[in-house]
Amino acid sequence: MKTISQTFNTYKSKTIKPVWCPGCGDYGVLAALDKTFKALEFKPEDIAIVSGIGCSGRFSHYFNSYSLHGTHGRALPTATGLKTVRPDLHVITIGGDGDGLSIGGGHIAHAARKNVDLTYIILDNNVYGMTKGQSSPTTPLGYNTKTAPYGVYEESLNPIAMFLAYNIGYIARTTSTDMKGMLSILKEAIEHKGFSLVYIMSPCVTYSVLPYAKLKEIVKPLPEDHDTSDKMSAFKYAYSDEHMYTGVFYKEEKTSLDERLKEVFHIAHTSKTTSEIMEEFK
Ligand SMILES: Cc1ncc(C[n+]2csc(CCOP(=O)(O)OP(=O)(O)O)c2C)c(N)n1
Numbered sequence: 001m002k003t004i005s006q007t008f009n010t011y012k013s014k015t016i017k018p019v020w021c022p023g024c025g026d027y028g029v030l031a032a033l034d035k036t037f038k039a040l041e042f043k044p045e046d047i048a049i050v051s052g053i054g055c056s057g058r059f060s061h062y063f064n065s066y067s068l069h070g071t072h073g074r075a076l077p078t079a080t081g082l083k084t085v086r087p088d089l090h091v092i093t094i095g096g097d098g099d100g101l102s103i104g105g106g107h108i109a110h111a112a113r114k115n116v117d118l119t120y121i122i123l124d125n126n127v128y129g130m131t132k133g134q135s136s137p138t139t140p141l142g143y144n145t146k147t148a149p150y151g152v153y154e155e156s157l158n159p160i161a162m163f164l165a166y167n168i169g170y171i172a173r174t175t176s177t178d179m180k181g182m183l184s185i186l187k188e189a190i191e192h193k194g195f196s197l198v199y200i201m202s203p204c205v206t207y208s209v210l211p212y213a214k215l216k217e218i219v220k221p222l223p224e225d226h227d228t229s230d231k232m233s234a235f236k237y238a239y240s241d242e243h244m245y246t247g248v249f250y251k252e253e254k255t256s257l258d259e260r261l262k263e264v265f266h267i268a269h270t271s272k273t274t275s276e277i278m279e280e281f282k
């Protein structure tokens with residue numbers, strides 16, 4: 001009998017093909033996620049991909065799995081609802097830096113505090129790609145864009161430091177050119193029980209802000225002696241001005257939302273019903 005990984009050579013859709021620009025970083029991530037599902041031996045019917053809007057939002061179309069191309073910035077709450085009613089599904093949420101850190105930025109803190117058991121992949125190209133190159137929350141200060149012809153006048157976010165402050169239980173950064181890094185991080189993040197955040201630098205070649213060559217110059221793997229349970233060490237590397245560190249910044253096992261809800265449902269089902277309570281007032 002064939003194993004699942006022998007049966008599914010690819011989880012990619014055979015009918016819907018990517019329409020990204022040639023050279024877009026998102027192609028590398030698509031290949032990595034496909035390989036990760038294969039390595040994890042997931043059945044396609046057990047996977048649900050929920051995405052936001054943008055070039056990165058198109059991800060959900062490209063897999064043979066359940067998928068939902070949600071509204072701009074709302075992929076995370078939609079995915080939280082899905083995971084709550086279908087805890088058996090492997091829920092993956094994907095979106096861009098604009099989608100996840102601007103319009104949808106407020107949702108990350110709440111997914112983190114709920115510790116919903118899903119993996120959120122943010123593809124950072126430092127720009128709004130689909131709407132033709134406006135500044136995003138990660139476009140560097142002073143950089144010229146369509147919406148900032150005289151240079152971006154707002155400071156860019158430090159997403160990793162933000163995620164650490166939100167107490168997310170799994171935080172890692174990698175790049176769309178590092179297949180080995182993406183494979184090991186994606187697998188570990190998906191297997192992590194609770195909310196996991198995978199931040200992938202995925203350059204836009206059409207409205208390029210951080211081109212591949214520049215990214216290669218600044219990226220550096222986290223030192224081997226970085227202790228992934230040491231949040232202060234993780235903050236130190238997240239705030240580095242010299243390098244953009246990649247690898248696993250922080251890991252912590254915590255009770256997940258579905259585990260907590262199981263307890264709540266048990267209490268609710270074994271407690272008095274509303275009509276029993278009402279009877280007491282008669
Ligand atoms: C509520 C709402 N506001 C704005 C838009 C327009 N819009 C579509 S994609 C997009 C930007 C996407 O940028 P990002 O999330 O960084 O993804 P990318 O295209 O770069 O992958 C915007 C503003 C929209 N679709 N819905």
Ligand code: SF4
Binds near residue numbers: 026205206
């Ligand atoms: S516009 Fe940029 S992000 Fe969008 S598909 Fe093209 S290269 Fe990729």
